Amino acid sequence: MLEKLPHVFGRALKSIRPGVEKTLFHDERLAAVPASISVTSLALLDGGAFDARFTADGAGVSPPLEWRGVPLNAVGVVVLVEDADSPTPRPLVHVIAHHLPGRDGGFAERALSANPPRFPTGRNSYLRTGWLPPDPPTGHGVHRYLFQVYALGADPGFGEHPGRDAVDAAVVKHGIAKGLLTATYQRA
16 A cells, blocks of 8 residues: 555654554553563564565465464463554554463464464554555655563453553553564665
8 A cells, every 4th residue: 555655655653653662561660560571483583674575465375373482371372463654653563462361472474464364453543453564655764663572460451452551551550571573664
């Protein structure tokens, strides 16, 4: 959708970015939560670029993801993917996966983009469930996508499709460990 916007539009908005400090992972309220969960992907290198098949320029499927190091006392896991460089006041939410078992785990490719998704999902920034493929404006520059995994020490009491604010409150209150994988994407 945003690939159809003129290049000049993306360049004009280039300085408008929330930044990584506004992502949940870097929230100062989570400073005491240990970053002890390892987050990896067979399709993404930490700090590396997305393959176009995971974006709006390709098939738009969700990438595979794995996490290890969830504490034994975890009750559940939540996965949140945010774009720290969207031309919006807050990071753009690409997916929320919730009510995941409180242990090491992962997703296969397409698991969150299936219709319906193969795991419980919350509302992304477009108020839809499932994977929202990266779709940065042309000319806006490199976007950083933070794949965040949180172990929770208590049931967060989420409804069926929680939004970012509900995840924020639950992680701040019940978070006992966290992990991060960052991938990038840029339209030429």
